Amino acid sequence: MNESDYIRAASRLWPREGEVPADALISLVERAVREHPRSPELWCLKGDLLQLRFRPFDRDFDPRLPLECYETAIALDDRCADAHNEIGYLCDVYLDDFERAEAEFRRAIELGLDHTAYMGLARVLAQTGRAAEALALLDSCPHGDNPEVVRLRGEISDGDWGDSSGGSRGAGPS
Incomplete structure (x- = not known):
């Protein structure tokens, strides 16, 4: 095959x-x-x-x-956007390596990946005390009307993803 x-x-x-x-x-x-x-x-x-x-x-x-x-x-x-996105997810959710997660999600976005990369980056930004930056990202992203993006925006606005300890808050897309 x-x-x-x-x-x-x-x-x-x-x-x-x-x-x-x-x-x-x-x-x-x-x-x-x-x-x-x-x-x-x-x-x-x-x-x-x-x-x-x-x-x-x-x-x-x-x-x-x-x-x-x-x-x-x-x-x-x-240029394998999916691989960059999945590394971002693993680094965010499982490895608490937010710096690498941010870089990987940014690369996936640069390569044109869908809403999942924007959501991953927004979660990392919010978790690292940059909720305003996360909201601006979601407001300007080309997938802003996606129901999952809308839901995440509301959660970040409500403070659900802010975490002063730096720990993860939930599973993202895979």
Whole structure:
């Protein structure tokens, strides 16, 4: 199978929200990465699967495993916006590395990623005491009418994401 065949096959097997990935999907993506180790898209799929195998904040979840997948994707293609976004998410939610999370979300936005990158950056800004900057970002983003963006804007306005201790407040998009 070529890279596109694997991506289509993985899409057909992809779990619905809340479901754990099936062993067949995990095996498929593992085989795809072995056969096409220079595919950033396949490395991102593998990272996504590693995240989906665990519930948020499951003590068995090691965020370094998907992080390595996304870093491999970026090493292969620095323009892989999804990989930058997912690294931002992992650094924000699991690693409390807000500086790197901010840089990764900014890179994903620069590369044209959708509302998820804006939301990730806004959360990081709010969590690091820059709620006004977060609100300005959401007000000026091209996805400002997206219901998720609207909801996050309200949460930041209400002070739900401000955290003087620097800790994370919730799971973002994946």
